[in-house]
Amino acid sequence: MSADDKTSTEDKLIARFFAPLATHPGALGLSDDAAFIKPPPGCELVLKADAIVGGVHFFNDDPAHAIASKALRVNLSDLAAKGATPLGFLVSLALPKDIGEAWLKSFADGLREDAATYKCPLFGGDTVRTPGPVMVSVSMFGSVPEGMMVRRAGAKPGDKVFVTGTIGDAALGVKVRQGAAWPLSDAQREHLLSRYLLPRPRSALAETVRHYASASMDVSDGLVGDFAKLCRVSGVAADIDVARVPLSDAARAVLSADASARETALTGGDDYEILCTVPPSKVDRFRVAAMAAKVAVTEIGTIGEGEGVRFLGEDAKPLVFAHGAFSHF
Amino acid sequence: MSADDKTSTEDKLIARFFAPLATHPGALGLSDDAAFIKPPPGCELVLKADAIVGGVHFFNDDPAHAIASKALRVNLSDLAAKGATPLGFLVSLALPKDIGEAWLKSFADGLREDAATYKCPLFGGDTVRTPGPVMVSVSMFGSVPEGMMVRRAGAKPGDKVFVTGTIGDAALGVKVRQGAAWPLSDAQREHLLSRYLLPRPRSALAETVRHYASASMDVSDGLVGDFAKLCRVSGVAADIDVARVPLSDAARAVLSADASARETALTGGDDYEILCTVPPSKVDRFRVAAMAAKVAVTEIGTIGEGEGVRFLGEDAKPLVFAHGAFSHF
DSSP: OOOOSOHHHHHHHIIIIIGGGOOSGGGGGGOSSOEEEOOOTTEEEEEEEEEEEBTTTBOTTSOHHHHHHHHHHHHHHHHHHTTOEEEEEEEEEEEOTTOOHHHHHHHHHHHHHHHHHTTOOEEEEEEEEOSSOOEEEEEEEEEEETTOOOOSTTOOTTOEEEEESOSSHHHHHHHHHTTOOOOOOHHHHHHHHHHHHSOOOOGGGHHHHHHHOSEEEEESSOHHHHHHHHHHHHTOEEEEEGGGSOOOHHHHHHHHHOTTHHHHHHHSOOOOEEEEEEOGGGHHHHHHHHHHTTOOEEEEEEEESSSEEEEEOTTSOBOOOSSSOOOOO | OOOOSOHHHHHHHIIIIIGGGOOSGGGGGGOSSOEEEOOOTTEEEEEEEEEEEBTTTBOTTSOHHHHHHHHHHHHHHHHHHTTOEEEEEEEEEEEOTTOOHHHHHHHHHHHHHHHHHTTOOEEEEEEEEOSSOOEEEEEEEEEEETTOOOOSTTOOTTOEEEEESOSSHHHHHHHHHTTOOOOOOHHHHHHHHHHHHSOOOOGGGHHHHHHHOSEEEEESSOHHHHHHHHHHHHTOEEEEEGGGSOOOHHHHHHHHHOTTHHHHHHHSOOOOEEEEEEOGGGHHHHHHHHHHTTOOEEEEEEEESSSEEEEEOTTSOBOOOSSSOOOOO
8 A cells, every 4th residue: 555666567567478468459468558349240249257266266276377277267168158259358366465477477378378279368457466365357258249149048948958068077176186085096086186277168169059059158156056047047947867967987986986976066066068958949950060069068958837947866856955056155 | 165055145145236236238137147238339349457455455444335436436537548438347356254244235335326427337247255355356348439549659749748637635645544644624634535535537538538639548556657658658758847737735735744745646646537648739629628528637748759758846857756656566
């Protein structure tokens, strides 16, 4: 709160680490107070902000480049689920005083690599000191043809429920990180840990979702809780066949050793998979397009009339979960 | 980092405190993962992100509604300086565990009032727990006619330098808050304190800036340091007549009691005034338009060729400052 001669510190930091990521002309090389952008013709912007905090959304000793990637990817995941193409992002970075150059270089490397991979350049932001842990707030904007953002509301009775990839890996990965003693191979452990460390947004499926899904969201707070939200806002009910929920080999290994881990997998969150509903008439085309996009999709249930979501176990009886969903809050 | 049954906590908090601020149809009442917006025809979006942290940008015991207002206004100030009209904002709010409902209600009241005043509704965001202090990250987007965002780069030799309002009040207000024993009336103390607590973005001047300014930025890190940045990126030099820098009665009272406070006023920051340059041929129209917008503007110097900014004292000799500019970093 006192005046001191550090302007040049932030300016140099921005010039050295962040300006090289500002590749869009509207970012003005981060030399201005703001940036500008125009959505492509016939398109509108999709807007999303999601922040991650040390000790809450990542471990404080995670590699800085992975923290940067996670901050971008949790937002990229939302854009993909909405059927949007990334255009760019703003970042507010709160740093403890003892963060060194090596950390910053690694962080900027992570941002740069993902910005390039996902074609989502930096448009601006700011860097502030905090007496607390690292916090990375990303605001991301993408584009969709006007009126085409795929919403949570929109599921209709008869629609089929699909999910990408596999569910539960990241939530089980947190437990492994915290010392859970499950009998896993090194590769299985590594799979679960890496799924927590680095979300894999299903950006390749965005266009397919936009063309064929009636409702869509990404799974960040757990399949059970997130799907309940989708059904609630769509005004529908649903049955999910738990046996069909896609699991990785590693997750299967955990579940055969520890049946109680099933609830962690289904409610634990940090999946960053796409959960969407597809009208029966479009299911075949959806599957073909997903295959062309090289994203695995699995049908796990059907939308019905009424309200409430049932997760049916192998005896076709609804499961009851102690915890509805993971919350970072 | 553990799963618990708090999804509904965040959902209820959003529904109760924040959904009522999401008045734009593209915000979908905060019931979705993302929002959408289309800039007005012929316009592009101006993007800005600025975060504030407890103990760094505000005092932790500041009223929550003032913290909310400050978080919006530091961004509104940037948009105004860029000649942009606010369209909306996203907010990431990091809260300590012991924040209660009264604080949240006050915070939401502050956001709502300013969102209404500045016609800048909430489009989304997220709420996260932090073991650190409150942090409010706002990303704001506004619109300008395509290609018309006013940049820092653009000042030309011969242009006149203008600043809105008065300079130094907030920086002196921080000192008062911290116990500086200057001989001030209650009204003067209150003026300085309130200027720190609540920035007053010059949104009313945005259109005038857009029409007449060759370069523009807001003063957030102190007049001296910020103007040096504007000149550097414009590739010009300048002379500022310190005697013409507009001061409030309260600031004048401080400076007559304590000459050393002049440096605080000129370099301390948190002014959130607009600093712009105007070509000589447009100065008259600029003044008339500013008067019509009811924003005081003062000519304080002239742009020249070369590089370097001189702040000339009453003897016409350049002042030397111990600290170039305030930095929150």
